[in-house]
Amino acid sequence: MGFLLIGITVSAIAFSQNDSTIRYFPWQTTHYFKLGSTIIQLKQFEYGTNKNIVMINLHDDEITAVDAANKVLQNTGGILIKIENKNQRLVAFRLNKRQYKFDPNRIFSRSGIIATLKKNKSYSILAVKQIQAFASFVIKKIPADTKTLIAVHNNDEERLSISSYQKSGNYEKDVKKLNIQLSEDPDNFYFTTDKNIFYILSSLRYNVVLQENEKARNDGSLSVYYGRRNMSYVNVEVNRGQLERQSEMIKVLIRNQNKF
Secondary structure, eight states: OOOOEEEEEEEEEEESSSSSSSSOEEEEEEEEEETTEEEEEEEEEEETTTSSSSEEEOTTTOOHHHHHHHHHHHHHHEEEEEEEEOOSSSSEEEEEEEEEEEEEOOSHHHHHHHHHHHTTOOOOOOHHHHHHHHHHHHHHOOTTTTTTEEEEEEOOOTTSSSSGGGGTSSGGGGEEEEEETTSSTTTOOOEEEEEHHHHHHHHOOOEEEOOOTTSSOSSOOOOHHHHHTEEEEEEEEETTTOHHHHHHHHHHHTTTTGGG
């Protein structure tokens, strides 16, 4: 099928005992995938030996999310997996002298792949097969024993908010339960497949969306992939630039992890 999987550890930095604010520095492993004639990098950062915290970032233009994840993991330990894509949201690749583009958070179902390719005016059956292989490659890099996968995303002002999941919102049909706190910024919310996480975070007075796992549109997103398999997933969605807020919301998840 023309794809290639390679994993190489490219750097390692030892544990620091001298810096009071940073406990761990990451071991960095870069995995390569050949998509058409284009090499895509998937990087994995391991902070210490803690395997109980696993985060993922799929959109390389969501810089605040990555900075927040790294900031927290420096103190808690854990793993961050991210796609390297020159700070671009859409992944582009060339196949048979033609360029294709897709949203990397719309590739975890065949229907999602077809939809994102057509949306970006680049579609072929061969491209679908190549992206399916890439999606499988990404999934296999997530440790199989991960109890709850934490995704980190950023949104732009008014493009996506918890209001998008209310009645008459764009994503109303994807929601099973919704908790809205009027005192919170509507752009900052949790999105989860797990009802226990929903109730815990709601009790802590955060904006929270519980996905309708069985009926949510199969748009190829990682949340739907996890929801259809009854697996625990939570996205920390925060407005771009709000580093401290996103860091704090990630910490809340980790502090309450034993309750999930």
